[in-house]
Amino acid sequence: MSVCAALDPDELSALNRLAHTFCVNAKQTLFEQDEPAGNVYNITSGSVRLYKLLPDGRRQVVGFALPGDFLGLSMAEKNAFSADALTSVTACQFSRQDFSDMIDKTPHLLRRLHSLASHELSLAQDQMVILGRRTAEEKIASFLMGLRKRWAKVSGASVTIPLPMTRQDIGDFLGLTVETVSRLMTRLAREKAIVIVPDGVRLLDIPRLERLAET
Amino acid sequence: MSVCAALDPDELSALNRLAHTFCVNAKQTLFEQDEPAGNVYNITSGSVRLYKLLPDGRRQVVGFALPGDFLGLSMAEKNAFSADALTSVTACQFSRQDFSDMIDKTPHLLRRLHSLASHELSLAQDQMVILGRRTAEEKIASFLMGLRKRWAKVSGASVTIPLPMTRQDIGDFLGLTVETVSRLMTRLAREKAIVIVPDGVRLLDIPRLERLAET
DNA sequence: CGTTGAGTTGACCATCGTCAACAGGAGTGG
C-alpha cells in the first residue's frame, strides 16, 4: 500500500487496526461530490472513475484510480469529486478522523501524503496542458501513454493495456465526445498504431504514439 | 504571509531569518520548468505567470500567482512549470533546503503546506472542468469570476478587477486563442456585462457572469 | 517619428460536436 511505504512495522500494524476492507460491484458509488468526507480509501483492486458534474449534466472526469491509489489525499471536509467503481473494486477504508489522528502521531506519514498530493497536482497540471493545448488525436495518444505508465506500476510493463472505462468516460476525461474518441481510436487502429481488443488496446506503434503525446 | 498563518512568533522569527526579500521587473523569470528547484517563494506584491511549454511552442498557463501566494508547495526536486513576472514583483525567497529543515522542526507548518497544496489541487481540478467542458464564453466568465474572488482576498472585494496579464496569457490559460479572448471580451462589453478599462475590467452584470460560470 | 507589441476586427475554414442510424452483446422475461 503506497501511502504506507513510509511506515515502520509498528505503525503499519496500528494503521491496519484502523482499516476496514470491503468490496463494491461495478457502477456502485464510493462517495459523492460535495458530501462530507467521512472516510479515505486505498484501492486494492479494480478501477474507479473520479468526476465532477456541471449543473446541466456535462461531466468532467478528473481522473481514474487504479490499484494502489489513495483517495482523500487532501483530507478535506468535503469531497471535491464523485467516485464510482468501473469494475468490481476492493478497497481499504479508514475513517478520516482516525487517519487524521494517525497523521498527527506520525509526521513522516504526513510527508508521504504531501508528496503524493504534490504528485497528483503535477498530474493535474499535465492534464491541463492536454485539455487546453492538444488536438483530439494527441489527447488520445497522451491518454494511452499515460495509462500505460500507470498500469506498468501495477501489473508490470505490457503492450496490452486494459481500458476498464467506456469511450464516454475517456471523452469526458479528455474534453471530447464519445464519437470523436471512437473515430480516433478506429483511425489509430486502421493506421496500425493500435489494435482494439475487448476491454483494452494493444499498442503496436509506441514510438508514434509517444511522438503524438510528447510533453 | 499565508503559509505562516500556522506559526507562533518564535517560529515566525526563525523563518524570517531564512528569508531573502527581492524584487524583479516585469517579464523577468523567477524560475524555469525542469530546472532543479533551489528555492521556494512567497509573492509579496505583483503578479506572476505560471506556465508549461510544449516542444513545438504551444503554451499552457497553469495559473497566475498573486500577492500572498506561495510557489514551491510541492517541495519537489524540479520545477513543474516556469514562472515569470507579469508586473514588477517583490517576493520572499527561501532556500528549499532551509525550508525543508524548518518543516521537519515544525509539523504544523507541513500541515499548512499540505492544506495549501490540496487547495491548489482542487483549483487545478476546477480548471480541468473549465478547459474540458465549457464553451469559450463560459471560460471567460469563469476566469473573471475566479480572479475576482482571488483579488478580493488580496485587496478586498471590488467590481473592478486588475488584469495584469495579456489576452494571450488569458487564452493560454483557458485553451483559447488571443483572437477568441479579444472577441468575447468585446462582446461581453458590447452587451454591457463588463467594461474594459486599462489593465483590467469592471464587472457590470455579475449575476449574468455568475450564471455563465456556475459550477 | 519609426518601431514594437498588444489589442481588435474581418473573412474564411477546419476540427470537432451534433444528430441520426445501426450493429452487436448482455441481460431479461415470455
Next chain:
DNA sequence: CCACTCCTGTTGACGATGGTCAACTCAACG
C-alpha cells in the same frame, strides 16, 4: 430458446464553434 430491450460502440452527414491568417489601430518607447 427466442424475442426484446438496453447499452456500448461505430459510422455517416452536416454544421457550428472557435482557429487561422491578415490587416489595421494605438500606445509606449527609443
